[in-house]
Amino acid sequence: AEAGAKRLHIVDLDGAASGKPKNAELIHTITSNHPDIPIQVGGGIRDEDTVQTYLDVGVQYVIIGTKAVSAPHFINDLCLEFPGHIIVGLDAKDGKVAIDGWSKLSHHDVIDMAQHFESDGVTAIIFTDIAGHTE
Numbered sequence: 760a761e762a763g764a765k766r767l768h769i770v771d772l773d774g775a776a777s778g779k780p781k782n783a784e785l786i787h788t789i790t791s792n793h794p795d796i797p798i799q800v801g802g803g804i805r806d807e808d809t810v811q812t813y814l815d816v817g818v819q820y821v822i823i824g825t826k827a828v829s830a831p832h833f834i835n836d837l838c839l840e841f842p843g844h845i846i847v848g849l850d851a852k853d854g855k856v857a858i859d860g861w862s863k864l865s866h867h868d869v870i871d872m873a874q875h876f877e878s879d880g881v882t883a884i885i886f887t888d889i890a891g892h893t894e
Contacts, residue, residue, distance in 0.1 A: 760793050767798045774803025775824065783812070790817030801848050801885075810841060820882060824848040825858040828865055831875060838880040847876045850887045857889055 760767075769789065773781035780786075780803045790798055800813055801822025810821045827834050827847045837845045850857045851869040858865055873884050 760796055764796060767793065767796050769798060769800045769802075770822075771800065771802030775801070777803060778805060778825070779803045780809060783816075786813070786818065787816040799846060801846070807837065807840065810837060810844075814841065814844060820844055820846050822846045822848045822885060824850065827876065828856050828858050828867055828872065831872070834876055834881065835879045842880065843882055845881050846883045846885060847873075847881050848885045848887070849873060850889050852888070852890050 767789070769786060771780055771782045771786070782802075786798075786800055794817060797819040798817065799820035799822055800818045801824060804810060804813070804821055804823055805826045813821050821837075821841070821844055823834060823837065823845065824847070827849075834845065834847060849869050849872060852864060854869055856865045856867045856869050856872055857863065869886070873886070876884060
């Protein structure tokens with residue numbers, strides 16, 4: 760913040776691995792201390808209540824990863840309920856989307872999924888090529 764960051768990107772890696780947020784209290788502290796910086800959070804967000812809770816404590820954008828892949832209709836629902844606040848995180852290796860904190864590789868093509876989520880109305884897509892990081 761002091762260096763002039765325009766946005767803060769936070770990933771709850773513990774949450775991503777467990778399937779539910781593990782550092783929400785710490786993230787709330789960050790949003791409280793930096794209300795003027797848009798904050799985006801991902802990691803373990805699998806339901807609408809968690810999205811609402813993060814938005815209520817000052818998070819501007821919520822990043823959905825695993826749940827976007829396992830239940831793509833969930834993104835459509837979120838985009839309708841929380842327009843302008845939903846980002847999809849797609850981590851891929853060899854063109855296939857990884858899920859569960861990179862622990863599993865799906866059969867979904869990353870480009871096809873990105874185009875699908877774009878048509879659903881996501882605010883952005885965060886793409887990470889994880890080749891070489893999962894071995």
